[in-house]
Amino acid sequence: MTRAIPRVLAILLLAWPLAAASPALAEGLYLTWNDCSLAPAATHDFASTCASNLGLQTLYCAFRLSAPVDSVLGVEVVVDVQHADAALPGWWRLDPDGCRAGALTASFDFTAKTACGDFLQGQAAGDFLAYVVTEPHGAANQARIVAAASILPELGYRQLDDATTYYAARLILSNANTVPPGTVCSGCADPACLVLNSVILRRQPGAVGGDVFVGAQGGDNSNFATWQGGAGASCQAVPARAVTWGRIKSLYR
Numbered sequence: 001m002t003r004a005i006p007r008v009l010a011i012l013l014l015a016w017p018l019a020a021a022s023p024a025l026a027e028g029l030y031l032t033w034n035d036c037s038l039a040p041a042a043t044h045d046f047a048s049t050c051a052s053n054l055g056l057q058t059l060y061c062a063f064r065l066s067a068p069v070d071s072v073l074g075v076e077v078v079v080d081v082q083h084a085d086a087a088l089p090g091w092w093r094l095d096p097d098g099c100r101a102g103a104l105t106a107s108f109d110f111t112a113k114t115a116c117g118d119f120l121q122g123q124a125a126g127d128f129l130a131y132v133v134t135e136p137h138g139a140a141n142q143a144r145i146v147a148a149a150s151i152l153p154e155l156g157y158r159q160l161d162d163a164t165t166y167y168a169a170r171l172i173l174s175n176a177n178t179v180p181p182g183t184v185c186s187g188c189a190d191p192a193c194l195v196l197n198s199v200i201l202r203r204q205p206g207a208v209g210g211d212v213f214v215g216a217q218g219g220d221n222s223n224f225a226t227w228q229g230g231a232g233a234s235c236q237a238v239p240a241r242a243v244t245w246g247r248i249k250s251l252y253r
Contacts, residue, residue: 028218029223030062031044031060031223033225036167039113039116047228048175048227053175053178057172058172059079059194060167061169061170061171063214065160069159069160072203073150073202074148076149076200077169078196079171080142081145081193082233082234084141084192085190088133089185091177093133103176104173104174106127106172108169119160126169127147128146130145131143157204193234196225
């Protein structure tokens with residue numbers, strides 16, 4: 001139930017040290033629909049009419065640091081899905097074996113957005129890497145999304161400050177297979193909650209302090225986003241917690 005890592009990204013990830021990321025002293029995670037949390041259009045809930053196979057919804061992952069970080073080469077995000085039903089319905093089976101395989105993609109291009117900081121500057125190569133059903137706690141109504149991107153060293157290491165909320169990733173959810181004609185995957189109208197579990201900043205090999213792990217809410221429930229109101233889907237069932245690089249790597253196998 002995983003996707004293969006793109007070749008260029010795989011080479012860069014394997015070249016980086018595998019030591020556990022060092023925790024930031026204080027940090028903030030933000031998850032919203034339409035744009036990052038600082039944009040007027042941002043919302044923590046999306047209510048779909050579920051009436052078309054056309055169109056898409058975009059979930060924005062963002063973060064803020066407690067202290068400046070230099071020598072940044074890449075970013076990885078982990079988002080967990082908690083559904084209100086006892087098991088993920090077909091509409092949320094976005095894994096390669098699922099009813100809506102291919103309906104979830106990722107982008108790291110924010111050149112058309114200005115509400116939050118864009119340290120990737122349209123120069124990152126990345127992808128949606130995995131959608132693992134039953135992660136993180138083995139429940140049939142949960143799934144874990146992993147996405148990552150990297151910047152080639154020759155394009156320059158990035159320095160991030162502690163005064164900016166930065167874009168990290170866009171998760172793009174299409175409406176494919178929602179209504180006839182063709183395959184219909186039930187469950188679009190059912191509530192779900194999505195939780196931005198972590199952001200890891202990958203740094204230049206040998207950088208003092210190593211990679212930086214961001215894993216706390218930026219405010220009350222700032223890292224939660226709901227679908228169809230989220231009623232019955234407990235966001236607290238998939239709380240943000242430390243995710244080691246070794247644990248993330250295991251999802252790719």
